[in-house]
Amino acid sequence: MRMKTFLIASVFSLAAHWAHSAGLKSFDIPADAHSPALKAVEWSPCAAPDGEIKAGPFLLPGVRNCPIDGEKRPLIVISHGFGGTNLSHHDTAEALANAGFVVVAMNHPDDTAANEEREHNLKALISRPTDVKRVIDFMLGSSPDAGKIDPKSIGFFGFSRGGYTGLVLAGATPDFQALRSHCQDKTGATCTPVSQNALPKGTLQHDQRIKAFVIADPLSSVFSAPGSVKNVTAPIQLWGSQYGGDGVSPENLQTVAHNLPVKPDFHVVPNSEHFAFLTVCPAELVKILPELCIDRPGFDRAAFHQDLNKQVVTFFKTHL
Structure with a gap:
């Protein structure tokens, strides 16, 4: 849920190379009367030869502004964790694009890496699901690629607070009274409750256009009550780290998995901690961000992501 203030977009490198390039474009989704613009990245099936795009200190496999290959492509929206960006899970986006999906990831303005005030409020827990709705509205409406997307085939991938976001979009009702202040306890179990004045307020956005969800290590303490997820009936592939952090x-996630009315495709990743779901760090950045980049002894993040991405692709192909 919580990350350093470093810009993750300039931190993470590719976990694996895929058989073909993904088309890659960056754009802003315009502000509206209530919310700022959303900075988004789109990956899509591309028929052009393999290429590379330099983005800060690393290279991404892809072809910039490549026309979408094919028609009626399913759409996947990716939601990053606290302090992340639209590139925090780019290896998963690339795998999906290579498999025929159009994928869009946005920066959530209220708690993306660039927002220096993000640790001082919790309003992102209200605004995040609305951010995703705005992305879908844009991709089906004003986007130049709208005609290439199948509006009946929309999926979602979210990690940490992004996983929370997906559960809300799917119909869950969080109990914000269960929120805990950040402290040194890796599980948060002994952290003090958030003060009443700091609890987020506002209407939560659900979105029935999303037909399938991949939820990875979500902020799940707010969904401990059985009734909080009773309205979640869409297919869910649920991923959890063995040790959390x-x-x-992990105990809260087991509770959510048990309470979901439709049994999820549930995977607990052996010997993993929370940040294992972030894409692999290049060697030079392991020294700078060890808490995000170094896994438990014996855990191979690159190999895990190959399996994760394969299973995510299979899940979405099955349900979309």
Whole structure:
């Protein structure tokens, strides 16, 4: 749930190379009367030869502004964790694009890496699901690629607070009274409750256009009550780390998995901690961000992501 203030977009490198390039474009989704513009990245099936795009200190496989290959492509929206960006899971986006999906990831303005005030409020827990709705509205409406997307085939991938976002979009009702202040306890179990004045307020956005969800190590303490997920009936592939961390508790996730009315495709990743779901760090950045980049002894993040991405692609192909 919580990350350093470093810009993750300039931190993470590719976990694996895929058989073909993904088309890659960056754009802003315009502000509206209530919310700022959303900075987005789109990956899509591309028929052009393999290429590379330099983005800061690393190279991404892809072809910039490549026309979408094919028609009626399913759409996947990716939601990053606290302090992340639209590139935090780019290896998963690339795998999906290579498999025929159009994928869009946005920066959530209220708690993306560039927002220096993000640690001082919790309003992102209200605004995040609305951010995703705005992305879908844009991609089906004003986007130049709208005609290439199948509006009946929309999926979602979210990690940490992004996983929370997906559960809300799917119909869950969080109990914000269960929120805990950040402290040194890796699971958050002994952290003090958030003060009443700091609890987020506002209407939560659900979105029935999303037909399938991949939820990875979500902020799940707010969904411990059985009734909080009773309205979640869409297919869910649920991923959890064995040891959690950063306020995310494996025990809470087990509770959510048990309470979901439709049994999820549930995977607990052996010997993993919370940040294993972030894409692999290049060697030079392991020294700078060890808490995000170094896994438990014996855990191979690159190999895990190959399996994760394969299973995510299979899940979405099955349900979309």
